[in-house]
Structures are given as structure tokens and as C-alpha cells.
Amino acid sequence: MAFDYDLFVIGGGSGGVRAARVAAAEHGATVALAEEYRMGGTCVIRGCVPKKLMVFASGFPEAVADAQAYGWDAQIGAFDWPRFRAALDAELTRLEGIYRSNAEKAGVTLFDSRATLVDPHTVALADGRQVTAKHILIATGGRPFIPEKWADAGCMTSNEVFRMEALPESILIVGGGYIASEFACILNGLGVKVTQFYRGAQILRGFDEEARGHIADQMQADGIDLHLGTDIMEMERRDGRTWVKATTGLDATYDAVLFATGRVPNSDGLGLEALGLELSRNGAIPVDAHSQTAIPSIFAVGDVTDRVNLTPVAIREGHAFADTVFGATPRSVDHSLIASAVFTRPELGTIGLSEEVAREQEPIHVYCAAFRPMHSLFAGRNDRVLMKLVVSQDTDKVLGCHIVGDDAGELIQLAAVAIGMGATKADFDRTVAVHPTMAEELVTMRAPVRST
Missing domain, CATH: 3.50.50.60 (FAD/NAD(P)-binding domain)
Structure with a gap:
């Protein structure tokens, strides 16, 4: 044919x-x-x-x-x-x-x-x-989608954010994934009063728990009104704004509501x-x-x-x-080891296994450093960077790397090359630090903070 x-x-x-x-x-x-x-x-x-x-x-x-x-x-x-x-x-x-x-x-x-x-x-x-x-x-x-219950409530998804005629003075963001959390940080930085509801215990489900908590704490310190264990119970339009009552009893009115509850x-x-x-x-x-x-x-x-x-x-x-x-060249994609970044403030870069997943698979050492970086410390800000390596006790192989801080996405791209090649903790230790940088902490952590 x-x-x-x-x-x-x-x-x-x-x-x-x-x-x-x-x-x-x-x-x-x-x-x-x-x-x-x-x-x-x-x-x-x-x-x-x-x-x-x-x-x-x-x-x-x-x-x-x-x-x-x-x-x-x-x-x-x-x-x-x-x-x-x-x-x-x-x-x-x-x-x-x-x-x-x-x-x-x-x-x-x-x-x-x-x-x-x-x-x-x-x-x-x-x-x-x-x-x-x-x-x-x-x-x-x-x-993106809006839950059927609220489909006719006049809410936005991530698609409509870029087409807004004007920035709202206040916004409720519903969701706790990377899209919801990124837009919470973006709009907060642009001067919008941001409230975020997430029905789970912590934002950024699926990422390393220590990193998730680090980011959530900083988002709240930066002024985002984050409500965990919270969902919408009632919602209606009132005088051009949206009134919302939460499952926790909170009720408030917002200029806009953005659903980022999945795709x-x-x-x-x-x-x-x-x-x-x-x-x-x-x-x-x-x-x-x-x-x-x-x-x-x-x-x-x-x-x-x-x-x-x-x-x-x-x-x-x-x-x-x-x-x-x-091309007569059979190829498939390995989905098991892929670096990614979450552009919250602070940023998250991650590759490999979280501490929680790794310890379910084998005994591990966890190396971790949290500190105030030079740039923001001098400026009087209380930002903290997190550098974390998850390492196999048996093979010394680095199973996961998690970075929270400025330019974490840029840093994890480089770390991904080494980890993708099967680098061990000894390989990291052999690498001479570049000083003064945040990333030098990845090669100067000598003792694990815990072993499980």
C-alpha cells in the first residue's frame, strides 16, 4: 500500500x-x-x-x-x-x-x-x-485541569496565568506540586499576596522530605501564606472576587484562584x-x-x-x-535516573533517590550540610542552602543528590553527569573544592549525619 x-x-x-x-x-x-x-x-x-x-x-x-x-x-x-x-x-x-x-x-x-x-x-x-x-x-x-466540582467557579489554571490582563492583588493557589509551588513563589515575588492550600502534609510530594521541608519553611518566611492539610470546602463569586471557605474553617476572599492540582x-x-x-x-x-x-x-x-x-x-x-x-538503530530511553529542577524560591535541584526511597532499598549513609550562603549572608538575609548526598553503604555509590539554593538547577545538571556515570562518595571526596562557592560543600562533607 x-x-x-x-x-x-x-x-x-x-x-x-x-x-x-x-x-x-x-x-x-x-x-x-x-x-x-x-x-x-x-x-x-x-x-x-x-x-x-x-x-x-x-x-x-x-x-x-x-x-x-x-x-x-x-x-x-x-x-x-x-x-x-x-x-x-x-x-x-x-x-x-x-x-x-x-x-x-x-x-x-x-x-x-x-x-x-x-x-x-x-x-x-x-x-x-x-x-x-x-x-x-x-x-x-x-x-491542566480543574476538579469538576469547581469547573464553573471562574478559576484559572497554569495555562491562563500567562494571559492575565493584570496582576491580582491577592491569589489563592490550590495544590502542592511543583507547578503550584513555583507560581506561589513567582507571584509572591511580583508583589501579589499569595495564599496556598495543599491537602497533604507537605508540599512537593515525591521529592526528598528534608528538601521539601526546607523549601516550605523558606516560602513561609518570604511571606507566602501556606496552609497544609487544607482543601476548599465552599467557593463562590462575590462582587467580582472569589470567596472561599476551607476545610479548616478559614474563610477569605481573593482576587483570583489558581488550580494547580495536577495534569x-x-x-x-x-x-x-x-x-x-x-x-x-x-x-x-x-x-x-x-x-x-x-x-x-x-x-x-x-x-x-x-x-x-x-x-x-x-x-x-x-x-x-x-x-x-x-534509522534502523533501536534505542530506548532510560527513565530511571533523570535530573530535574523546581524553580521555587529557593530552587531545588535533584537527581536519583530521595533518602526515604533509598533507605527502603538498602542501607545508606546520608551526608548533609545546611548553611547560610555568603551572598545572602552579607546582605543580611536568613536564607539557608541545603546540600545532600544519599550514598550506598555497600558500594559507596552516590544514589541521590539534592540541592536547595540559588541556581540549584544549574548545579544539579553538572552533578548529574557524575552520578549518571556511577560516581562514588570517594570520587566526590577526591575532587578538590572550588572556593568560595556553595557547591564546594558537595565535595567537603566527610562524615555522614546519619546512617540507616
Whole structure:
């Protein structure tokens, strides 16, 4: 059977675009890609990139205060949200253009359209056209959601934060994951009065408990009104604002409410069930190690598979898919050791096992240092940095590294190289410290603080 294309990709985010470009430019496949919204996907348009730019913006008041402590006659005025948003929109448009241009230069045919599956080799575009392909790759990502009970209450998700016409004076953020906690810190830094509800015992579930507590303490010290073990019981609109009553009895009114209570795979309405492909309970597409579904011609990468929902992972999965299917080089992605960063204030960088997970698997030594870093100490701030290594007692191998402090994301990227190579604590100890730096603590901790 003759097909229109060797590969048809549904979704123009990081994973889909990488797969399309590699298949076309490196392996000579004929490739088409359909994107119903904007090229670049969640990361570029409504996720990592705009969020990180907001992180930068939110840090300037503290930077100016530090400058004053260091002797500068520095002043800061009011934050101009419309001006920042206009610049942000322009940057996202520029990046979207790069994504589009790079795909087209690779020889990928682009369709600005929603695409759904008709059969294992056919997709239907929104204008009624049908296109056939030998292989179909689904890379539609994920989306935030608001619990059904509050769906009509006029609340925001992370998607809408970047499109606000004006900054609210006050906001309630519901959730305790990295998205909720990051936006709590960002908006607090921009001058918004932030309240955060989380129904669990501590924010950032799944990360190292000591690091979680360290961040929560600093967020509260910085002015975020964090309520743990707390959820919404009642909510209604009153005079253009939102009144909320909490399960703890607290009631207050906020200018805005943001739900960051999780994300779900963006698989609705693609036609997968009609083809006999059974999805997981949350809508994730089940795939094997090579991103292949139970239907041999259909593959999926990125957040829609709900494996490790990080942009660099989607990119790796997309690249591995293209090499496997079109490059005759079977490749899979190792999801077991992936570094990540949480851009709260303070920042968290982490790779490997938390102390809690590691001690369930084997005997460990825990090396830890918490201290006031030179920069903020001189400025009179009470910030504290946390450096932590989790080490196997039997092999001396470093099983996990957790850093809380300024630029932790930058630091963990470098630590990830060593840990990914199987570095031992002795390897860290042999490394001469770079002084004076925060990171030197990673190679100067000689005695464990505890062993379990």
C-alpha cells in the first residue's frame, strides 16, 4: 500500500517536533505534522519557558535589596505587568517561529489543524481532509485541569496565568506540586499576596522530605501564606472576587484562584478507543520501551504517555523513536535516573533517590550540610542552602543528590553527569573544592549525619 507519508506526527511540541525533524532530516523519511494550537507545545508556549522568564522577573526586588546591602544606591519601582506580558508574548512568538522554521527546513510538512485517527494508518484533519501514513506518532502532551466540582467557579489554571490582563492583588493557589509551588513563589515575588492550600502534609510530594521541608519553611518566611492539610470546602463569586471557605474553617476572599492540582494526558477525542486501544485510567497511552502502542503502526511520546513528564524526556523519547523506526538503530530511553529542577524560591535541584526511597532499598549513609550562603549572608538575609548526598553503604555509590539554593538547577545538571556515570562518595571526596562557592560543600562533607 502506498502512503502519503512515512510518518505523521500529531502534536507540535518538543517531543513531536524532535521526532519529525530527526526522521526527515537524518533518516530521509517523508514526514507531516499537525498542530491545532501553536508550535512549541506546552513547554515553549504555556510552560517551562514563560514560567522561567517570570521566575527571572520575580527575583529583581530581592536583587535590588541585595544591591543596597552591598553599597549600591539602587531603587526599584512598581512592576509593569502589561509591559512584561507584551515582551513575553513577543519572545514566545519568536520561539514559535524558530520551531516552525526548523521543522520546515528539515523537510517536514506542517498542518495548522487538529488531527484525529481514522484507522491505524489514516488521520483526519479538521477541514475534512484525510492523510495516510505508514507510521503515526502521537505527541499531544498533557493539560491542566480543574476538579469538576469547581469547573464553573471562574478559576484559572497554569495555562491562563500567562494571559492575565493584570496582576491580582491577592491569589489563592490550590495544590502542592511543583507547578503550584513555583507560581506561589513567582507571584509572591511580583508583589501579589499569595495564599496556598495543599491537602497533604507537605508540599512537593515525591521529592526528598528534608528538601521539601526546607523549601516550605523558606516560602513561609518570604511571606507566602501556606496552609497544609487544607482543601476548599465552599467557593463562590462575590462582587467580582472569589470567596472561599476551607476545610479548616478559614474563610477569605481573593482576587483570583489558581488550580494547580495536577495534569492529565491530552488524549481525549483522538479516536484511539475506537481503534481498540485501551487507555489508562487517567487517559495515558500505554507504550513499550520503544514508545510503540498495542497497534503496531501507532506510537506515542511525551506527557501523553505519562512516563516522566519533562520536556527533555519527551525530546529524548522522540529522538529515540525516530532512530528506532527510521534509522534502523533501536534505542530506548532510560527513565530511571533523570535530573530535574523546581524553580521555587529557593530552587531545588535533584537527581536519583530521595533518602526515604533509598533507605527502603538498602542501607545508606546520608551526608548533609545546611548553611547560610555568603551572598545572602552579607546582605543580611536568613536564607539557608541545603546540600545532600544519599550514598550506598555497600558500594559507596552516590544514589541521590539534592540541592536547595540559588541556581540549584544549574548545579544539579553538572552533578548529574557524575552520578549518571556511577560516581562514588570517594570520587566526590577526591575532587578538590572550588572556593568560595556553595557547591564546594558537595565535595567537603566527610562524615555522614546519619546512617540507616
